[in-house]
Amino acid sequence: MSQQRDRRDGPTGGVDVQIFAQTPEQEGQQTSGQGTGGAAGAPAGAARASAGAADDAHPAVPEVVTQALTENAASIGRALQVLASMERSGSLQELSEILSLLRLLKSALTDDMVIGMARRVEGLAAVATDPALTDLVTRLPSALRAAEADAARAATARPSVISLVRQLRDPKVYRGLAFLLSLVKHLAPEEPKARSSTSV
């Protein structure tokens, strides 16, 4: 109920200003901005006179533009044709909207986030390009194909303990098993308790 009283007390509803940051100076800027909008509605002659004064103050600007138009007339003409075509088809609008996504990304991200993502990309890239991994990945397709072929040949034969023991004598099987057992050993977390712990 005290918060209801707050709303009564405040000149603009009291607590509303809590939601967003806005300094009194910014409020002032916005108010003056509206005033500027009002000035934009002044008679056209006044606006032209104002523009003319600006041209006098910076005579080089239109000259540069005129020179650029003259020197690149053909290119600019073709570019305008493309632009007009894109505008008619709606592509220009789509392009503008897609470009606004870049601004969105820039707005949403911070230095810390970019650094964090770059660090993770680097970490993943380091793993992906590790020679041990690339060597294993390179050997995997041929190993898979050979295993599928072996499995197809053996599909009708019933596995027995003797056949398993016989396969263990194969040096390649022995090395493969040794590799897998060692891999399992090294994949084990060093501190089992570290992963723990949903306690209640």
Place this chain on the structure above:
Amino acid sequence: MDDVVIVGGGVGGTVTANLLAEELAPEIAASKVRIRLITDRPEHIYKPAFLYAAFGRTAPRAYRRPQRELLHPAVELVVDPVNRIDAGQRQVIGESGKSYDYSYLVVAAGARVVPQRTPGLAEAGEQFYTEEGAQRLYKKLQDFTGGTVVVSVIGVPHMCPVAPLEMAFMLDAFFRERGRRDQVELVYTYPINRVHSNPAIAAWAAPELAARGIRTETFFNVERIDPQRKVIETIEGTTLAFDLLIGIPEHEAPPFLEASGLTDAGWVPTDRHTLQVKGHDRIYALGDVTDLPVSKAGSVAHYQANVVAQNLAARLRGRPALARYNGKTFCFIETGADKATYVEFDYENPPQPVPASRWIHWAKLAYNQTYWMTARGVV
């Protein structure tokens, strides 16, 4: 060993815990630092999805994940609703009776709605700020055939300050898509003399509401609701009849914070740059619980988590804490009909909404799906 205790399993608490665990991996491995996250539920919920759930555009499985899956393996998860914080003894006491010592504490416990503070609202009003509320509103909207729908901002500040506008825009699109717009009068009310507390957003939103034929009522401070007559009565002495009321209730910080003496006027007094709780050097606050003049939005908690994690890591290593929060806020704004815009602003720079587009709407939908990477601290 230094104990960092983080209270709250929302975006702010989760990101802080993950960033700290990653940064302090050597100290954690050497048992010099322990990070505990204490939360009241084993699941993490992505609350912005409730807006979509109200329109049947998302399912619970899309906005729920086990909290454990989102946390760095080195973070200890404790599911134990907090009963109180003893700042003198540097302890968090759970409802289980267990106490958790801390060297540094991060309060990221969020805000909750309290519709019961407005007479008649709980009985007669709908809302979409809780999962239950969004599901109930979804059913109401499916059955609604015509009449007056009022979106009324009753309590400020509230979570996600642009969500009521989004609700109004999406309702307009919802009824248009079903060919029922002419049978529905949409009304949007706000307590002050414009349609949003932020002048720039209000200036953008007012013509958007008008263009959709959504009537606005400002200086509209709800005093009570008569559930029988279906009428809103205001402090200003006006009344407004409704067939469906979507009322944004008053919000509050979790009650254990007030019981622990850590609130002032309902929220945790927090330094706007360092995010330390005023008068408590070893306690930080972020997200919805603070009294800062920024949005109670997930993006704010996320940006603040970066600051708190950096400063805590520095202090734990005996270095100066230099990171400062600048008020950065980022919010998507769904404008209905599968379009959206966004705003970005901080303490010094006001927002400037860009024209709404489907691309930005898609970016929002994509973000909803990839939010879990944010919670993990990947983005």
